[in-house]
Amino acid sequence: xxxxxxxxxxxxxxxxxxxxxxxxxxxxxxxxxxxxxxxxxxxxxxxxxxxxxxxxxxxxxxxxxxxxxxxxxxxxxxxxxxxxxxxxxxxxxxxxxxxxxxxxxxxxxxxxxxxxxxxxxxxxxxxxxxxxxxxxxxxxxxxxxxxxxxxxxxxxxxxxxxxxxxxxxxxxxxxxxxxxxxxxxxxxxxxxxxxxxxxxxxxxxxxxxxxxxxxxxxxxxxxxxxxxxxxxxxxxxxxxxxxxxxxxxxxxxxxxxxxxxxxxxxxxxxxxxxxxxxxxxxxxxxxxxxxxxxxxxxxxxxxxxxxxxxxxxxxxxxxxxxxxxxxxxxxxxxxxxxxxxxxxxxxxxxxxxxxxxxxxxxxxxxxxxxxxxxxxxxxxxxxxxxxxxxxxxxxxxxxxxxxxxxxxxxxxxxxxxxxxxxxxxxxxxxxxxxxxxxxxxxxxxxxxxxxxxxxxxxxxxxxxxxxxxxxxxxxxxxxxx
Numbered sequence: 001x002x003x004x005x006x007x008x009x010x011x012x013x014x015x016x017x018x019x020x021x022x023x024x025x026x027x028x029x030x031x032x033x034x035x036x037x038x039x040x041x042x043x044x045x046x047x048x049x050x051x052x053x054x055x056x057x058x059x060x061x062x063x064x065x066x067x068x069x070x071x072x073x074x075x076x077x078x079x080x081x082x083x084x085x086x087x088x089x090x091x092x093x094x095x096x097x098x099x100x101x102x103x104x105x106x107x108x109x110x111x112x113x114x115x116x117x118x119x120x121x122x123x124x125x126x127x128x129x130x131x132x133x134x135x136x137x138x139x140x141x142x143x144x145x146x147x148x149x150x151x152x153x154x155x156x157x158x159x160x161x162x163x164x165x166x167x168x169x170x171x172x173x174x175x176x177x178x179x180x181x182x183x184x185x186x187x188x189x190x191x192x193x194x195x196x197x198x199x200x201x202x203x204x205x206x207x208x209x210x211x212x213x214x215x216x217x218x219x220x221x222x223x224x225x226x227x228x229x230x231x232x233x234x235x236x237x238x239x240x241x242x243x244x245x246x247x248x249x250x251x252x253x254x255x256x257x258x259x260x261x262x263x264x265x266x267x268x269x270x271x272x273x274x275x276x277x278x279x280x281x282x283x284x285x286x287x288x289x290x291x292x293x294x295x296x297x298x299x300x301x302x303x304x305x306x307x308x309x310x311x312x313x314x315x316x317x318x319x320x321x322x323x324x325x326x327x328x329x330x331x332x333x334x335x336x337x338x339x340x341x342x343x344x345x346x347x348x349x350x351x352x353x354x355x356x357x358x359x360x361x362x363x364x365x366x367x368x369x370x371x372x373x374x375x376x377x378x379x380x381x382x383x384x385x386x387x388x389x390x391x392x393x394x395x396x397x398x399x400x401x402x403x404x405x406x407x408x409x410x411x412x413x414x415x416x417x418x419x420x421x422x423x424x425x426x427x428x429x430x431x432x433x434x435x436x437x438x439x440x441x442x443x444x445x446x447x448x449x450x451x452x453x454x455x456x457x458x459x460x461x462x463x464x465x466x467x468x469x470x471x472x473x474x475x476x477x478x479x480x481x
Contacts, residue, residue, distance in 0.1 A: 022284070022404070024384045028375070028406065028407050029046050029375070031374060032372065035284075035372055035420060036330070037327055039051040039073055039443070045379055046375075052443075053447075058448065061448060064356075065356035066438050067330075067331055068331075069328055069441065070444075071443065074324060078105070078111050081324065084290075084294070089315065090112065090317070090319075091318070092111045092113050092320075092324060093114050093320070093321045093324075093423075094113055094114055096324075096326065096423040096427060097422055098123050100127045101449070102451070103127035104127045112133040112134070112135065113133060113134050116137045118145040121136060121145075121148060132153065132154075135182075137184075138158075139205050139206050139207075140160075150172065150177050150179060158181070158184050159181050162214075162218060165218060178226075178228065179228065179229065180231045181222055181229065181231060182234040183215065183219050183234065184206065184235070185209070185218075186204070186208065187250040188210065206236070210257055216257060216260065231270060232269040232270060232273065233258055235275050236273075242286070243289070244294065248297075251274055251298070251301040252301070268311055270314055270315055271314050271315045271316075272314040273319070274316060276318045276320045278294060278320050278322075280326040280327050282369065282371050282372065298316075326424075327419070327420050330418055330422075331418045331421040333355055333415065333417075334413065334416075335354055335413060336354060338352050338412065339351050350386065350408070352389050353390050356438060357391010357393045357400060358399075358400075358430075358432060359393060359432045360425060361421060361428075361429075362428050363424055364400060365395070365397040365399060366428075368402075371401045371404075372420075373387075373406065373417065375414060378414070380407035382407040383407070383408050384407060386403065387404050388402060393432055395432075426440055431460060436456055437455045438455075439453050
């Protein structure tokens, strides 16, 4: 367990040898099936394989580190949410991981798409996603992004503040447009998740609080504006959520606001977004609900509360978040150095350094996310030892997998695979230490496809113009010139 410190991870209190839930496996070579995508197996000689392609072949052809997406698995997860939530709209979270191919896949499977920036919107449009099936989020959309959304004709804008409502109204009036809007509200619900990904309590940056009447005032402001088409309320309580308790409280509070607005105006808003952020299994301690279990629970919340309030059931939408992209991919690394570090009481921990790290997955360093890992290129007869998979960056908090039992004979050149890496790894990647970002490849039916190529040092240097006087005609083209 690591306790964060305001001065950074190097000052944290790192004391325990491993979490209580992590127990030595009876067979260190065996996969924990529910942590991996459906097409991942291990061969007889212990090598990881995805959709018929071994990791040794992947590493030889595309290099390491690399994010490997199981296309059939991602498509299947998308379909399962559409099937489970029949009659509701399911929005894929572009922020979790987005590329032209991913956007195409989820559109093929009948999903809508959430974007949070002009860049994400541009990817969706390049993929040919129907703009009417795109929702645009963001707590601080620029005027340029609002113009971009109106140009594209997105189906809905989720407004996040009174300021944004005013700016959007002016822009819509100038363009003689009438965009559909949902007002994002905060229901004051404490989701059982990390502080950084809990988004429904009042003291945070997202949404307009129901408490105190600010949310109702925002709804009335949109309803009375001839340039805005008020569609409904948007609520989101957080991410990596495993139970429906928070949705029950938030759903009832927001639907009461929906009914209160109808009573005051005589207008029952046609839509209601319950959010989502459903959890996935990163380690053996995680037991996420199935889409069908979630659908049954959430339908009951909406239908029972609408009946109690005497209002019609609106068109409901959900946002599964990482539950689609997260389990469908793994990170593949190559081991560099291995060292054993003594702990108190005669114990020890093995540090396994790989050729990636916090530049391709910041989650462990950012908020203590837990991951699992496996030796991927061979079978081992060595006993399991408590290990920590770390990166190559100049930062003591550069940890990929904080605690895992791996074979005692892991050595330089071995391949390590980390499951459930599809969400918020490549999308939050950086060039820390000027390390190029890894490629993203998909595998289906024994074939490898490139989704995002590996960055090169030349890519990084192409942004570095040295020192060019601003506005000079002989310098390179610069934004804003």
